[in-house]
Amino acid sequence: MGRFFKLLLFVVLVASVNLVSAQRIVLNEHQIQRKIIAEKLSGAIQIQTVSSVNDADYNKEGFLNLHLYLAEAFPLVQKKLRKEVINEYSLLYTWQGTKSALKPLLLSAHMDVVPVEEASGGEWQEKPYHGSIKDGYVWGRGTLDDKYRVIAILQAVERLLSEGYQPERTIYLAFGHDEEIGGENGAGKISEVLEKRNIKLEAVFDEGLAVVEDVIPGVKQQLALVGTAAKGTLNFKLTVKGEGGHSSAPPKDSPIEILSRAIIRLQENPFKSRMTTTTLETVEAMAEIMGGKQQFAVRHYWLFKGKILKMLAQDQATDALIRTKMTPTILQAGQKDNVMPRVASATFNVRILNGEDDKSVMRHIRKAISDDRVQVEMYGDYTPPSPVTVTNTWIYGALQNSIKDVFPKARVVPALFPGGTDAKHYTNLTTNIFRFAPQVVNREIAQLVHNVNERIAIDVFATCIQFYEVLIQNTCGVDPDTLLADTDLDDLFEPEDTEG
Ligand SMILES: [Zn+2]
Structure with missing residues (x-):
């Protein structure tokens, strides 16, 4: 018995030693993978690619360097996919599928970032363009919006290529260079190129909502919110002109007072829910x-x-889902404390709910103000509310399955996306547009977007890569599960051929 126990102890010990060393190896490989992907993202963050309304070539060097960087960081993508530079700075990759009858899929992300406010420089714990890898995070401008998705998509494709994966459905990777300023010259042009080639897409997957945790009061469960519709936008400006003059003998109503009243009236007359x-x-x-x-x-x-x-x-977040919202963003009047300004103006940003348009919005505004002394005019680009993506389709099902595979605790829920992304440029190519960022977000993380200390946890980033691998396999063929939809169910119950 003693011997048996000793033997047993020995077996257990050896087994556990093996287990430990095996685990260590797995862990090491895991660590190496984490290091590789973190460094790939860090490299992209270090290349400054700010898009600017005033100067289309603002970060020209940056965008061209980023192109070179991506070619080096993803050698298989570079070798096996067709790459086109669109309008100098945007990129369109084509991964040719084996079945030309299948409509292609488009994965959209953007390479440009918003500028770092000069005044915020001191508040960054890690410099915004250093791409620091620290405390389990990659830091810097673009780590959450939206370079991490550019790199995640490319890394997913690179990995699938390395495994010899071949999609049946053609996949486009479309990386715009001006999303933050409207996307007309990037995604807008990519869309034109595809339209000229008479291409219709099965679906577009772009940035947007995410897997939220502890964001909605009363909901403990993780929710994977998929943006199936997006609000439209427009800007308008209120201008009031006056006589000016010395502030010692003011008229009954000065431009600032007239303007202020108009602003209050808009606040008191919100759009109908x-x-x-x-x-x-x-x-x-x-x-x-x-x-x-x-x-x-x-x-x-x-x-x-x-x-x-x-x-x-x-709640302000849920209120935005049920009505058109407007808010003043710029206020201008006066320069000196004893001089009445001749002009006072206010700029408003409007987010338009589906079912309304620029005309109905402007009508509401004029009616609410009802003051001839206030000049009301729309300015800049108008983006209408998006068409609504329906959810009783196989492609939505495939997206849902992909989300469940990678975020098993999350419940997939379609929702309205309050902002605009590059996706708006692809509505001519498909009705299946999905705005979804594959990462778990809480209130704290959500606040880092466009803000100081923007950063992404390496584990979160790894999950993004995994998501795109799964999504591609679930939507572009070869994986047997996805073939179920096309298979005659009776075939499944027929006895399989056995060897011999
Ligand atoms: Zn973005």
Whole structure:
């Protein structure tokens, strides 16, 4: 017995030693992978690519250097995919599929970043363009918006290529260079090129909403919010002109006072709240998670419509889902303390809900102000609200499965995306547009976008890469699960051929 125990002990010891060393090797490989991907992202962060409204060539060198960098960092992509430079700075890669009958897929991301405010320089813990890798994070401008997705997509393709994967469906990788200033010269031109080639896409996957955790009050579960619609945007300006003069004998109404009253009137007359099909889908999913009263109310939506809208209006985040929102962003008047300004102006940014347009928005604004002394004019580009992507399609199902594979705790929920991305330029090529960033985001992380100390956890970044690998396999063939949709179900129950 003693001998047996000794033997047993020996076996257990050896086994556990093996286990430990095996684990260590796995861990090391894991560490090496983390290091490689972190360095790839860091390299891209170090190349400054700010897009500027005033100067189209602002970071010319940066964009060209980034092209060279990507070619070096992803040698298989460089070798096996067709690469086109569009409008000098944007990139379009084509990964040719084996089945030409399948409509291609487009993965969209942008290479440009927003500038670093000079005043914020001192607040950055790590310099914004150093690409520091520290405390498990890659730091710097573009780590959350949107260079990490450029690198994640390329890394996913590089890995699939290294494994000999060949898509059945053609895949485009479209990387714009001016998303932050509207995307007309980047994604806009890529879209034109594809349209000229008579290409229709199966779907576009772009940045957008994310997997949220602890963001929505009362919802503990992780929610993978997929943007299936996006709000439109426009800017308008209010201008009031006066006589000017010395401030010792002011008229009854000065330009600043008239303008102020107009601003208050807009605040007091918000756009009407309204339930869109997309938000109703979101609300239904949420109610199911919350259960109880909420679920009952949503199930009897037509009865409780008013109450539900009222509830959503209470939080600024959910209020944005049910109405067009406007807010003043620039205010200008006066230069000296004893001189009345001749002109006072205010600029507003508007986010337009589906079902409205520039005309209806401007009508509401003029009516709310109702003052001839206030000149109201739209300025700059107008982006209409996006078409709504339907969710009863195989491609949405494939996206849903991909999300569940990588974020098993998350529940996939369609939702309205309040901003605009490059996706808006592809609405002529497909009705299946999905705005989704494959990462878990809480309030703290969400605040880092366009802000100081922008950074991404390396583990989060690794998950993004994994997501795009899974998404490509789930949507572009070869993986047997995805073939199910095309297979006659009876085939599945026929006995398989056996050897011999
Ligand atoms: Zn972005």
